[in-house]
Amino acid sequence: MLDFPLWKKVSLWLVTLVAALAAIPSIYNMSGGQWPESLPSPTVNLGLDLAGGSHLLLEAESEEVATQRLQNMEEAVRVAMRGAEPRIRISDISTADERLSFLLNDAADIDRARGILEPMMQGQNLVAEWDFEVVDTQRVVLTPTQRGIDNAVNDAMESATEVVRRRIDELGTREPTIIRQGDTRIVVQVPGLEDPQALKDLLGKTAQLEFKLVDENALLQNVEAGIAPPGSQIFPYAKGTPFEGTSVAVKRLGGIRGDSLTGAQAGVNPETNENVVNLQFDQQGGQKFAVLSTQNVGKQFAIILDGEVLSTPVFNEPILGGAAQISGSFTADSANELAIQLRSGALPVPLTVIEERTVSAELGQDSIERGLLAMLIGSLAVIALMIATYGRFGVYSTIALGFNVLMLVGIMAGVLNATLTLPGIAGFVLTIGAAVDANVLINERIREERKRGRRVVAAVENGYKEASRAIYDANITNFIAGVLLFMFGSGPVKGFAVVLVVGLFTSVFTAVTLTRMWVADWLRKTRPSDINV
Structure with a gap:
């Protein structure tokens, strides 16, 4: 010893x-x-x-998760029915009453449609997340189960917590505390940050980026009155854009979401000397963007961020390199902030600050x-x-x-x-x-x-x-x-x-x-x- x-x-x-x-x-x-x-x-x-620093309590708007699930299922059903051999024709698609329903043109396709949809209705551990029902022999009704909604909200909150963490890390802060509280809340504590406004601005934006085709057949007077043509929806132009105060109709389905981004960097367009954000898509997103631009040369498309249109440029030629550039009257700071949000990923659910405290140094x-x-x-x-x-x-x-x-x-x-x-x-x-x-x-x-x-x-x-x-x-x-x-x-x-x-x-x-x-x-x-x- x-x-x-x-x-x-x-x-x-x-x-x-x-x-x-x-x-x-x-x-x-x-x-x-x-x-x-x-x-x-x-x-x-x-x-x-x-x-010292800032304490924020964020609450998720979980109703948006259910709405997004319905939209995703609608698009998935359209693609699946269109890709069936032979094609299954459907019509009268509706997402009213928080469920998805559509009419089969041929009642004989019921069994084939059920076989295609069953794998899509199962979630983790093969648990049914949608109920399948046939009404009047030809109408299919898909209703989300409570288990499916709970799983979707939980997944969205896990993703939102990670997105919040990445956004704060991008700010260069050290050792933040980011934890879930209950089912729909996130606690954020950032030491050394006594002015939480920039943090609230950063975390309060979902950064949902979308590229959608402009509905060129929509009548201007109807758009101004808030009346969207069938299959389209209306979005307002963002503040600071040349068309601020007006709106534009875009096709609801068939666009590209920003979740396939692999990079986003703030920069300056050398030709116009304006601040822009340069985007880079992954392979799948690049292919979709190439198809979208090739099939719609000469047509307008809308760049939409958090439900507001930044700009509506025209596809002058196919964009095949998997890269894109967005502009919208950015300052150097706002372009960099948007790049941070896009790099860290879009929030799967909007977050609202419901409690705020500041501890002085x-x-x-x-x-x-x-x-x-x-x-x-x-x-x-x-x-x-x-x-x-x-x-x-x-x-x-x-x-x-x-x-x-x-x-x-x-x-x-x-x-x-x-x-x-x-x-x-x-x-x-x-x-x-x-x-x-x-x-x-x-x-x-x-x-x-x-x-x-x-x-x-x-x-x-x-x-x-x-x-x-x-x-x-x-x-x-x-x-x-x-x-x-x-x-x-x-x-x-x-x-x-x-x-x-x-x-x-x-x-x-x-x-x-x-x-x-x-x-x-x-x-x-x-x-x-x-x-x-």
């Missing part, structure tokens, strides 16, 4: 010093300084309660100062008690305590890139207590061994050996609790769990291994006949 060869000493000191040095930038910044950018700077990120700094003051007072009291009670062994415990704090901060900064919250500071204080508790167990055990008449070396060796068992058992139970908190907790609770778990390893390492090495060196050099412990 007290045998430490040279290679082992060097290894232990190397690990200790590297971890401790990694803590210096974080401690320097927390003390009010500014660590030089030219030097390596692993730092602990501060959470919302310490650095001054309040966060006050929390840091009070937390550090509490930790300092507690540490000094513990150090004084340890030295007064255990003498040299108390000094070793105090030094180990200092290395424990430095290693904990260094590992959080350099290895985990973790976020420190106010509960995390509480975790620090708890870690200090755990480390001291380990040393108390060891020292008391050594004292008992001496009272039993063991010699100094035997008493120290047996004290570390026996006490280590109790220390390991206690820390294993704490480790399990910390892992469970991390798995099932969220936000600050996870921050507390990270500090707790990492602190368990550093406190055992410093309180048991390092102090044992120092005591062994002292015993080997001085060979005392008695110890004051």
Whole structure:
């Protein structure tokens, strides 16, 4: 137990010093300084309660999911019936009453239509997400099941959460907290951001990009009156466009959605010197865009973003390269913002900010100062008690305590890139207590061994050996609790769990291994006949 060869000493000191040095930038910044950018700077990120920032609660408009599912199923049914051999002709398609119905021109096609539609009506684990019903021998009615709607809303919320995360990451913010709350809500916390307006603007846009053919047969007076021809729909022009205040009719089906985009970059058109967004489609989207442009040369198409028309250019020639460019009176900032939204993906469901809070940096700094003051007072009291009670062994415990704090901060900064919250500071204080508790167990055990008449070396060796068992058992139970908190907790609770778990390893390492090495060196050099412990 007290045998430490040279290679082992060097290894232990190397690990200790590297971890401790990694803590210096974080401690320097927390003390009010500014660590030089030219030097390596692993730092602990501060959470919302310490650095200040913005808290938003977003709620999804889940009704839009059901509407979108009906539209997607309608288009899928049209394509499937058209592609059947021989073709199944249908008419009188309707999405009224939140269900899809259509009329088969030939009642004899019922069985074939059912066979084609059955795979389309099944979702995950072959669960029926649509009910199939035949009315009056020829009308097919597809009604979404509640299970199907719930699955669709859940999938949409999972996708929306990931899109929100990507959009915030594009802003360059560090360690945001983005979690689902309930069935249709998302909590967003961004440390260091005290003006949430730009964030709200970014997250409030669904970024649903569509390319649809303009219905050139629509009468202008009907469009202005809001009357769309059959198979078409009306969209207003966006603000800032040349036709702001007017609308245009576009064909409802057959366009291209922006979900096949692989890239979007803000740029400037060299010919017109206006800000634009350059798009790049994936292979499937590029092929669809090529077919659409080839079949409609000389015709207008509308570029629609979030239900507003940005522009209605003309296909002068087929666009075969899988690339496109959109313009719409953008500024450099708005073009870049749109590019971020398109790169991160469209929100599958609109989100609305229903709660907003801002934590000032001054309040966060006050929390840091009070937390550090509490930790300092507690540490000094513990150090004084340890030295007064255990003498040299108390000094070793105090030094180990200092290395424990430095290693904990260094590992959080350099290895985990973790976020420190106010509960995390509480975790620090708890870690200090755990480390001291380990040393108390060891020292008391050594004292008992001496009272039993063991010699100094035997008493120290047996004290570390026996006490280590109790220390390991206690820390294993704490480790399990910390892992469970991390798995099932969220936000600050996870921050507390990270500090707790990492602190368990550093406190055992410093309180048991390092102090044992120092005591062994002292015993080997001085060979005392008695110890004051």
